[in-house]
Amino acid sequence: LAKLLINSYGKSRVRLTKVSRTSDRHEIADLSIDIKLQGDFAASYTTGDNRKVIATDSMKNTVYVLAKENSFASIEDFATLLSNHFVDTYPQVSCADITMEESKWRRIKTDDKPHAHAFVSCGPEKRTCFLMRNRNLRDTVRMGGLTDLQVLKTAGSEFTNFVTDRYRTLKDAKDRIFATTIEALWTYSPDATEFNGHFVDIRGALLQTFATHYSLAVQQTLLTMGEAALAACQKIDAITLKLPNQHRIPFNLQPFGLENNNEIFVTTDEPFGSISGTVTRK
Amino acid sequence: LAKLLINSYGKSRVRLTKVSRTSDRHEIADLSIDIKLQGDFAASYTTGDNRKVIATDSMKNTVYVLAKENSFASIEDFATLLSNHFVDTYPQVSCADITMEESKWRRIKTDDKPHAHAFVSCGPEKRTCFLMRNRNLRDTVRMGGLTDLQVLKTAGSEFTNFVTDRYRTLKDAKDRIFATTIEALWTYSPDATEFNGHFVDIRGALLQTFATHYSLAVQQTLLTMGEAALAACQKIDAITLKLPNQHRIPFNLQPFGLENNNEIFVTTDEPFGSISGTVTRK
């Protein structure tokens, strides 16, 4: 009567801190890793026969063991190791998805020099990646990204001439605050290898464009940021951007006999506008 | 050089409390609503021409206005009103997605009777729905669901005979705690109308099955729960379940000269197993 159409399982939020002690100048990688497998696992669902099931606890162990046995230059490289491991080790696995988030730390400055082994968090911004190795496809899907990159500009943003009807109360704004938290995910070409350099280039292009683009709509800035990312890095084919519009609402000072010259705003978390788009090369 | 492949925009986290005062016995609906539109909005992205853009602020207003002007028996009904409104009012809209979460309140008992207008929160569990009205499709996609339904059983759960290899350290468990937080989303048939009754039936089947199914794997319980939901409600075609395995880890009492007879556990949030599956009718 019923059948299992789709299934997957894995381990989420495997949190790893790896310290590289190859010199006195320590390096740290602070990662959260999600693993998801698809394959010949239906017996576990249908009869509770787990003989082909790799325990999610074993997946967790695998993360720590592979982190010990390998050095890796980027989260994309470590995710490649992991996805290959699961597909190459277990014939029952048809597809292995790896999602990673990296929290960044910068060195504390002491006597104006970066310290060798003391760090301060760079904040909530995270570098992300998503790898999908499918046994039946030649190329692994490899995506890089970032999330929680919170930005704000106090000039250079309008929103005017939108639909006027019964449901509109918002006035045209010739000069408004534009605040958002950038989430981006881009697809690497099969021949990309320099993920750290590409990340720096793309992130820089996104920030530079946000700052300098004169915005007539969040949508327009989104497309311009996507174009800038594609221009900054030839090794990506597409980029998806999410730019929530985190409203700063001018506080009404008229009841107090004052004028709000675009100075005093209520900071809000919700509701928020949700603007997204995917930009590709022509 | 670049083109906009996909785009959508909308308003998220529009929070509405509606009080129905048709009698002394008040009713409340406590909803959070997300609206997402697709359509002929490319000009806003490419040139900042917003003439076809319905402001997300207007979408927010629309929620409150339609909530005032209409009575609705279920979140599915209100979501239908909203998705139809956007497609029917604006020719530039090709598709309107509505996502809703409903927080439930029950009446406080005073003198052993449910109070007419005082309520206590039922907790984090939320009833959800997702509606997608596409102008070019005859039927609206209508999905109901629930999220954050936290359950736990202290018997009737095994996990044994899974893959043994270098990466396994977990022992076979003949008797373990099974704790999860159910997330479910099901697809209604085009002729479904009694969403409240269906919700009660499906939720009941999920809980009953979780409690009584002897589990050889979370995967097996998932499929059994999905089958039970399909059996309990003929008006759904498919159900997707996510059952994170929220581990309770037996605390090692051996160093203290004690035996842990399956009594003392460390409650953990992460990492967690992530088990999911979609069950359809044959």
Add this chain to the structure above:
Amino acid sequence: LAKLLINSYGKSRVRLTKVSRTSDRHEIADLSIDIKLQGDFAASYTTGDNRKVIATDSMKNTVYVLAKENSFASIEDFATLLSNHFVDTYPQVSCADITMEESKWRRIKTDDKPHAHAFVSCGPEKRTCFLMRNRNLRDTVRMGGLTDLQVLKTAGSEFTNFVTDRYRTLKDAKDRIFATTIEALWTYSPDATEFNGHFVDIRGALLQTFATHYSLAVQQTLLTMGEAALAACQKIDAITLKLPNQHRIPFNLQPFGLENNNEIFVTTDEPFGSISGTVTRK
């Protein structure tokens, strides 16, 4: 030049699930425990001499060991065991504070009967306690409480005749929604022993009073709830209540040619009113 004025240390968020398997009908206790010690620990601060320091890891172990070795009827009883343990075992401890939160689960009903070992979460409401055993005081301070008890009433609440001046824009409200999340902490008399019964009585009095009291101000309801708690349980000497005023703001429907007859509200999280008070016996 500098001296250490106050110091304490401990372990926070020790999370324990204890299953009592004394019969086929299992019982669960789901606790989060914080331990804080004061005493002769200055050497650790001044010279890094840890010889008197009980590691916070050992405190964590102690929680699980004592949970195994003892049965306890209430969180107050378990907290008493723990605070006594630290003061009685370690002469360097002058004071041991124990804070506990208990998450409640109720049995899933199957065939209309409560199940023997399957549970569903009662939600975010938590029962709490705070115990402070000071070596130099005869009596342990013992407080019980609750937190995250979310309630709402849609009638029986006014707020009028408050200060009118330049800074006021809020109108008098003869009929408003009163929504709050109750946090309460009460002090037990030295001879109190039936903590579970007292908890039920006090919680009942708080809910009953919230529902039935005609409120002219959140402040007035707070005092009335405190009085009701003191009346409901003779074994407490005082109660502190925090009743954040979680505003539901009437949505302005006038721009749309509609009247808001106290039906349509914007649910808000912030800002919120913060009303608190401590009520004692005369």
Add this chain to the structure above:
Amino acid sequence: LAKLLINSYGKSRVRLTKVSRTSDRHEIADLSIDIKLQGDFAASYTTGDNRKVIATDSMKNTVYVLAKENSFASIEDFATLLSNHFVDTYPQVSCADITMEESKWRRIKTDDKPHAHAFVSCGPEKRTCFLMRNRNLRDTVRMGGLTDLQVLKTAGSEFTNFVTDRYRTLKDAKDRIFATTIEALWTYSPDATEFNGHFVDIRGALLQTFATHYSLAVQQTLLTMGEAALAACQKIDAITLKLPNQHRIPFNLQPFGLENNNEIFVTTDEPFGSISGTVTRK
């Protein structure tokens, strides 16, 4: 039978973004403000007589109005304005507490220069202050602080020679990761005025000391950091520090035939050690 022993009320989470447009180079202040009043408000509790009650909504308005009418150099200065306003305007107010959190933004660099009006969030670290103006005391209590300053060091931290008994399983650690999130609150002398400079000096001393102090215990580092703060700023009398010990637990690689040379760690959020202390001048 019952009496109101203590009471206070106020408004929490008033969120303000103020843009200073005095030149093309915009400045932003991003603040969250809590106000708490004590005074002659008992009538509101006892009889619902609100004639002396300043509505918390009016408090919120006051924040925005005073932010418009005044320029301020620091959160301490703005908090002083607010606390004075409430005590000086309303004779029924005996004490006004103001708590503020400031989220920091730095300028986005474009063409290697800081942009005039585009900013990126500095992350979760917040500058804080607490002001208490009591009508009957000559001096306002003025405290500055910071919170959510997340730091980590991978060398220079031991924890050894602590109490060995039945409850200890933790081994001596001659070289461990020390990760914490600094929360600090310091008390200014009555003659302090240069709060921004003091903040920079104290924050710098805390970070420098965390990085360079060879730690035999979190407690010892805490005291050393407090001493450094007092030495760095003569205008503070005391500092309270909270340094949660956010454990990075070495992953056991022995089952996999590998040795963990202090490289591979499990990142944990809970349980955590809670170390605190207040340091004053001799």
